[in-house]
Amino acid sequence: MHVFELGFVAAVLLAATPILYAALAGAISAQVGVFNIALEGQMLWGAFAAVAGSYYTGSAWGGVLTALVSTALFSVVLAIGAARWHADPIIIAIGTNLLAIGLTGFLLRVLFDTSGSFSPRGLQGLPKMAFLADVPVIGPIFAGQTALVPLAFVLIVAVGLWLKRSAGGLRLRGVGEHPDAAAALGANVASYQTWVTIVGGALCGIAGAQLALGNVTVFTENMTAGRGWIAVAAVMLVAGRPLWLPVACLGFGAAEALGFRLQGIGAPQQLTDAAPYAITLLVLVATRIRFAKRASLTTT
C-alpha cells in the first residue's frame, strides 16, 4: 500500500512535469504582457525535435538540446511578430499550432518515412535517476524519473522568486503591467517581450523533450494532446503568481494519473481522457466564482 501511494505520487509528478515547463513559459510571457497560447504547438515541435535529435546524435541530452534550441527558434515568429510588429499573438499562435502539427507530420514522413509514431530501435530516452533508488521516500518517487522532473520545480521556484524579489524581475513585471511607464523609465519593452517569449519557446522545447524522451521514448503525431492548453489554463488560474504554478499543474497531473489508474480498473479510456479538460474548466470556474465574490464584497 505504501509503495502504491508513492508510486501514485511519482505518476502525478511525471504527468505534471511537461505541463509545468509549458506553464512556466506561458507565465513569464504573461508577466511581460504577451498572451502566449502557442505553447501546444511549441511543445509538439519540441517533442519531435527531441526525438529527431536523440536519433541523429545518439544521445538523449543531444535530443534535449536540439529541442531547446529549435523550439526557441520556432518561437521567434511569435516573439518578433507580437513584440515588434504588433501582430495579434492569438492569430500567430493559432497559425504556429497548426504549423507544428503539419510540419511534424510532414517531417516524420520525409525524414523517417513513417507516419503515426516513430520509435526506432535504440532511440535513447533520458536516463532515470536510479542512483536514488535506496533513499527512503525520495527513492520510490524520483528513482524512475528523469532529472528534468525535479529541475522543473527548482526552476519555477527560482523564476518565481526572481520575479518577486529581484530588480530585474521587478523591471520585467513592470513591462507587462504598465508598458508605457516602463518605457519612460528606459526599459526596452519590445526587447523584453521578444526575449522572454523566446526563453518561453526554449522551455516548451524542454517540455516536449520530457514528454517524448522522459515520460515515454517515442514521438507520436499530436502527442501533446492538449497539454499546452492545460498549461494556458494553469497560467490563467494562478493569475500572475508563478509560485503557485506547481500547485495548479500537480492538480492536472493528478487528474491524468488518476485517469490512468481508473483505466487500469476498467473505466473507459474516452471518459478518463476527457477528465483533465473538464476538471481544468471546473477549477477555473470555481476560482473565478471565489474571485467574483471577494470582489463584490470589497466593492459593496
Added chain:
Amino acid sequence: MTAPPETTPGAAPVAGPRAPGAGRRLAAAALRHPAVVPIGAVVLALLIGAVIILAAGLDPIAAYTAVIQNSLDPGQLDYTFSVWAFICGMALAAAIPLRMGEFNLGGNGQLVLGGLTATVIASSLPLPSIVLIPLAVIGAAIVAGAFGAISAPLATRFGIPIIISTLLLSPVAVAVVSFLVRFPLGEAGSAVAQTTRLPEGARMWALGDLSYSNAGLIIIVLMMVVFWVVDSRSAVGFELRVVGANRRFGAYGGVRVGRLSLGAMAAAGAAAGVVGAVIVMSSPFRLIDGALISPGYTFAGLAAALLAGGRPALIPVTAILFTVLQVGGAGMERSADVPRQLSDVLQGVVIVVLALRTVLDQRRTERSSA
C-alpha cells in the same frame, strides 16, 4: 518604374515630372486594396511551401499541379464540392464569433455533438423523411448551439476567454461522443466504433445522381446567405461588428455584449452542428468514431474564416483555397510523392503570414515618422 510614361502606349496621361511620385502613390493605394493582404498571404504561403518541398528534395511544381488537378478533376468535383460546403460551414462557426473579436476553437466538439444528435433523432424516431430530416438537422443545431453557447457566460460572468473555454470544452464533447459511439450506441459485432446505418427515410435527399453532394449542402449555403444578410443588413450584424472593432465603445453605445456573445456562440455552435448532421446523414449514413474530425474541416474552416477576416461574402472564396488544399493533398501524395501533411503546413503558414501583415503598417508608420 523608371520607364518614362510616354513610351507606354495606352497608359494614363500622367504628367512627366510628377510621374514617379504619382506612380508610388498609385502603388501605395493599390497595396491598401483589401484584396492585397489575403492574396499576398496565400502567395507567400505557397512560396514558403515550395521552399519546404524543395528542402525535402521533392518537386514543388509537380506537387502544386497535382493538388490542382486532383481537386478540380471533373470526376472528383462532386466530392470537392461537398468538402467545400463542410469547410464553409465550419468557417461560419469560426467567423460569427470572429466578427465580434472572439475565437471559437471548439468547432470539433460542436461538430460531433451535432452529428450525434442527428444520428439519435434520425435512427430512433419513426417519422416520414419530410419531417424527420429537418427535425434531425434542427435538433443537431439546437444541441450543438447550446453547447457552443456555454462559453459566452463563462466569458462574461467568470472572465474565462472564449478561446480557452471552447478549447477545453471541445475534447470533453469529443470524448463523450466517442464513448457513446463505442459502447451504448455502437453497432453490435462491428470491429469499427460506429453506429448502425441510418434507415433509408433518414438519409439526406440526393441531388440528382451525385453521390457526395446532397441537399445538406444547400442547407449550408443557405446558412451562409443568412449570415451575410444578418451581418450586412441587420442591427445585430452591426452590433457584432461594432463590438468587434471596439468592445468598450460598443458597450458604451448600448450594445448588450453578454447577450450578443451568447447569440454569436449559439449561432456558431449551431452552424457546426448542422455540418455534423449533414455529414452523418450523407454516405455512409452513420456516425463513425473520429470520422467527423479527422478530415480537419474545423481548422480548414477557421483558416478560411481568418483569411476572409470574418467577412461573409469572402468566406466562399477563401474556403475554395482550403478545399483545394485539402482534397488535392491526397492526390499530391499519390502522384507527386509529397506527404499530404503539407496541406496542414500551408494552412498554418497562411495564418501566420496573415497575422504578420502588421509589419506593413509598421514599416509605413516608421517611414512617415522618419
